[in-house]
Amino acid sequence: MMKNVLIAYMSYFGNSKKCAVLFDQDLKSRGFETQLVSIKDNEKPSGEWDTLVVFSPVRIGRVVGKTRKFIRKLDGSGKNFALVISHAADLDHRFSPVKPTEKLQARMVEKGMMKAADPTYIRVLSNEGPPVEGFEDTLRELADSLENSQQ
Numbered sequence: 001m002m003k004n005v006l007i008a009y010m011s012y013f014g015n016s017k018k019c020a021v022l023f024d025q026d027l028k029s030r031g032f033e034t035q036l037v038s039i040k041d042n043e044k045p046s047g048e049w050d051t052l053v054v055f056s057p058v059r060i061g062r063v064v065g066k067t068r069k070f071i072r073k074l075d076g077s078g079k080n081f082a083l084v085i086s087h088a089a090d091l092d093h094r095f096s097p098v099k100p101t102e103k104l105q106a107r108m109v110e111k112g113m114m115k116a117a118d119p120t121y122i123r124v125l126s127n128e129g130p131p132v133e134g135f136e137d138t139l140r141e142l143a144d145s146l147e148n149s150q151q
């Protein structure tokens, strides 16, 4: 299990996309099968996958609508998932990404999906980015945890 990963990304300024592409390369180098789909371009997953990793920004205190819609329409029952959320606000700010991320996770669990890892938060230095120093390590930690949770 967890060898076949669907990586779906939504990105306006390219930061979430950059993270998704890097994560995809890392998983491939670890022997995972992956497919990368752009939510904005309406790309659809093809074939088998057992784990979904979603890369998306928050805006105005919510995970952006296109990402929520992608997840709403997805047949994900019985699949694992992890969220990677890009944000500019502090985690304790009133526009923090934490609550909207937890809300989306709860929706995914209601759909019958299983949380494979805690959310990963990637802070960007301004709305346009770039991601803060060390984000590659943060992404590697998520890849480690997906690798280690395989049976």
Ligand SMILES: Cc1cc2nc3c(=O)[nH]c(=O)nc-3n(C[C@H](O)[C@H](O)[C@H](O)COP(=O)(O)O)c2cc1C
Pocket: 010, 011, 012, 013, 014, 015, 016, 017, 056, 057, 058, 059, 060, 061, 062, 086, 087, 088, 089, 090, 095, 096, 097, 124, 126, 127, 128, 129
């Ligand atoms: C209109 C707008 C609203 C935003 N609202 C929030 C917010 O509520 N909380 C937050 O942490 N970041 C907020 N941001 C920053 C975005 O999260 C940031 O632009 C995004 O993570 C960059 O990712 P992307 O390059 O993939 O689009 C906002 C950015 C814009 C442009």
